[in-house]
Amino acid sequence: MTQGFRIKISRRFLRVWGRNLKVYRKSWKISFIPPFLEPLFYLIAFGVGLSALVGNIRYQGSDISYMSFIAPALIGVSIMYNSFFETTYASFVRMYYQKTFDAMLATPLSLEEVITGEIVWGATKSFIAAAIMMGVISFFGFIRFPEGLLILPLAVLGGIAFGSIGMFFTGIVANIEMFNLPVFLFITPMFLFSGTFFPLENLPQWAQKAATLFPLTHLVNLSRAFSFGQIHISLLWEIGYLLLFSLIFFPLALLKMQQRLIK
Amino acid sequence: MVHPQAVLGTRTLFSGQYIVEAENLLKTFGDFVAVNRISFQVATGKCYGILGPNGAGKTTTVRMVYGFSPMSGGRLKVFGLDISRDWRQIKFHIGVCQQENSLDPDLTVLQNLEIFARYFDMPKKEARKKAMELLDFIALKHRLNAPVTELSGGMMRRLVLARSLINTPDLLILDEPTTGLDPQSRHQIWDRLGELQGKGITILLTTHYMEEASRLCDRLIIIDHGLILVEGNPGELIRQYVGGNVIEIARPTGELRSFIQARQLPHEDLGHRLIVYCEDRGELYQRITRDFCKEGCVMRLATLEDVFLKLTGRELRE
Numbered sequence: 001m002t003q004g005f006r007i008k009i010s011r012r013f014l015r016v017w018g019r020n021l022k023v024y025r026k027s028w029k030i031s032f033i034p035p036f037l038e039p040l041f042y043l044i045a046f047g048v049g050l051s052a053l054v055g056n057i058r059y060q061g062s063d064i065s066y067m068s069f070i071a072p073a074l075i076g077v078s079i080m081y082n083s084f085f086e087t088t089y090a091s092f093v094r095m096y097y098q099k100t101f102d103a104m105l106a107t108p109l110s111l112e113e114v115i116t117g118e119i120v121w122g123a124t125k126s127f128i129a130a131a132i133m134m135g136v137i138s139f140f141g142f143i144r145f146p147e148g149l150l151i152l153p154l155a156v157l158g159g160i161a162f163g164s165i166g167m168f169f170t171g172i173v174a175n176i177e178m179f180n181l182p183v184f185l186f187i188t189p190m191f192l193f194s195g196t197f198f199p200l201e202n203l204p205q206w207a208q209k210a211a212t213l214f215p216l217t218h219l220v221n222l223s224r225a226f227s228f229g230q231i232h233i234s235l236l237w238e239i240g241y242l243l244l245f246s247l248i249f250f251p252l253a254l255l256k257m258q259q260r261l262i263k
Numbered sequence: 264m265v266h267p268q269a270v271l272g273t274r275t276l277f278s279g280q281y282i283v284e285a286e287n288l289l290k291t292f293g294d295f296v297a298v299n300r301i302s303f304q305v306a307t308g309k310c311y312g313i314l315g316p317n318g319a320g321k322t323t324t325v326r327m328v329y330g331f332s333p334m335s336g337g338r339l340k341v342f343g344l345d346i347s348r349d350w351r352q353i354k355f356h357i358g359v360c361q362q363e364n365s366l367d368p369d370l371t372v373l374q375n376l377e378i379f380a381r382y383f384d385m386p387k388k389e390a391r392k393k394a395m396e397l398l399d400f401i402a403l404k405h406r407l408n409a410p411v412t413e414l415s416g417g418m419m420r421r422l423v424l425a426r427s428l429i430n431t432p433d434l435l436i437l438d439e440p441t442t443g444l445d446p447q448s449r450h451q452i453w454d455r456l457g458e459l460q461g462k463g464i465t466i467l468l469t470t471h472y473m474e475e476a477s478r479l480c481d482r483l484i485i486i487d488h489g490l491i492l493v494e495g496n497p498g499e500l501i502r503q504y505v506g507g508n509v510i511e512i513a514r515p516t517g518e519l520r521s522f523i524q525a526r527q528l529p530h531e532d533l534g535h536r537l538i539v540y541c542e543d544r545g546e547l548y549q550r551i552t553r554d555f556c557k558e559g560c561v562m563r564l565a566t567l568e569d570v571f572l573k574l575t576g577r578e579l580r581e
Contacts, residue, residue: 019378023369103365105331105384107430108354263294263332
């Protein structure tokens with residue numbers, strides 16, 4: 001390989017993706033359980049338990065039930081979790097403990113293809129999780145179709161965004177314990193303050209502004225709009241933000257992994 | 264690119280004299296020079312060894328050859344192609360056994376081979392066929408559905424070897440292929456490699472086992488601190504640097520030391536042990552055992568290990 005930062009990507013990243021799919025298919029029955037049960041747990045805990053206290057809430061000028069408010073957010077959170085945890089903990093194990101990337105780099109694959117394959121695989125896991133959760137949630141009638149189907153491509157976009165930043169962290173952490181930092185400082189605040197469990201308007205102005213920097217805020221807004229069937233032009237800004245986020249962190253992830261692995 | 268259905272490396276992509284041509288190969292990590300402008304050529308169809316103590320630069324050198332590490336300077340051609348430019352094409356035709364176990368623990372024995380074949384664009388059917396042939400070759404067919412985590416160390420190494428042959432490589436790179444194996448497993452690997460050599464595959468081998476190098480290598484270099492100390496074939500090197508025989512004397516006396524010095528025999532004095540290099544057919548040995556030591560004195564054939572220790576010294580490398 002040559003020196004310096006030069007990107008070498010071809011469709012071969014699909015080979016890496018295929019490897020992960022093969023492993024996933026060995027245990028798909030177990031992998032399917034969390035996205036199936038998770039929305040049920042949340043809907044029961046927050047929806048049934050909490051909505052007795054909350055009742056209906058006002059969202060964008062209309063009264064909606066608390067359960068229908070959080071249901072699309074749960075899909076957004078799951079999109080974030082699936083790709084982020086795949087390209088952090090799972091990729092780190094493959095890279096560091098299993099030497100899987102080393103083996104791949106002795107074949108015609110380039111490092112960029114290996115990393116792209118991993119990120120796209122993370123997005124695939126987001127897609128699978130979103131699809132299963134949509135099935136469960138639409139059983140309760142909280143998703144309008146056909147607009148709700150837009151959540152599927154949204155899962156891929158969100159998966160790429162969070163998978164890229166996850167891989168960026170994998171490129172810079174010294175050891176696997178250090179993932180606690182981005183999880184605690186980045187993922188957890190987003191989980192709580194991205195308009196997931198209460199409308200952002202309930203927060204002070206400065207906090208609302210800060211929340212617009214969170215990619216999850218936009219992911220949840222989009223997921224909610226698609227679920228409610230409220231398609232309007234302003235959603236393009238939200239999509240644009242997720243695209244921009246991906247366009248920044250995808251090359252950064254490649255760069256950091258190259259600095260880490262190519263010696 | 265079409266792969267003929269040959270089991271082992273009998274394909275000839277390249278018909279030039281040297282499969283690998285390294286010229287002033289340089290690798291630095293910051294201020295540290297790991298490989299210091301070395302030049303060597305690996306002849307097609309031969310086994311070429313890179314020997315050296317730990318940290319000598321063996322692995323760094325082969326990593327540049329298979330395109331894993333970028334060079335800091337020099338020129339490197341594999342199959343007559345430039346590794347910096349044509350790395351992908353080159354890698355299609357190389358098989359690599361890395362030093363660390365990089366088998367995929369998430370997959371079974373057979374899947375390890377099949378998935379790896381996909382990285383080389385082999386169609387699924389062909390991959391399966393080739394994988395089965397290779398499992399036969401390394402005597403692991405009975406474990407094809409076992410998770411690799413259940414295999415013994417020797418089995419894993421054999422599987423790594425099989426995996427490196429999945430693409431029917433023209434050049435096989437082995438980075439310490441038998442380190443940490445028991446004698447049985449080591450001989451198994453050597454037998455398999457011998458078979459491959461019989462089929463005309465080119466091998467680039469790093470090792471610090473001299474027996475392995477003597478057995479497999481047609482030609483070798485001994486490197487230390489990133490520099491080539493000597494190059495030659497094992498027999499030549501032994502004759503040139505050590506001679507025919509070695510007499511080892513445990514707990515040498517002062518009298519013996521003066522005797523050796525008086526006769527100006529090439530030797531090494533390790534304090535508690537004296538090593539004398541000689542072409543002697545027995546007279547010297549008899550004289551020493553008769554006059555200077557009744558026991559603890561042996562004569563044996565000189566080996567590559569003597570050459571290695573003489574050139575690289577006896578200090579520990581850590």
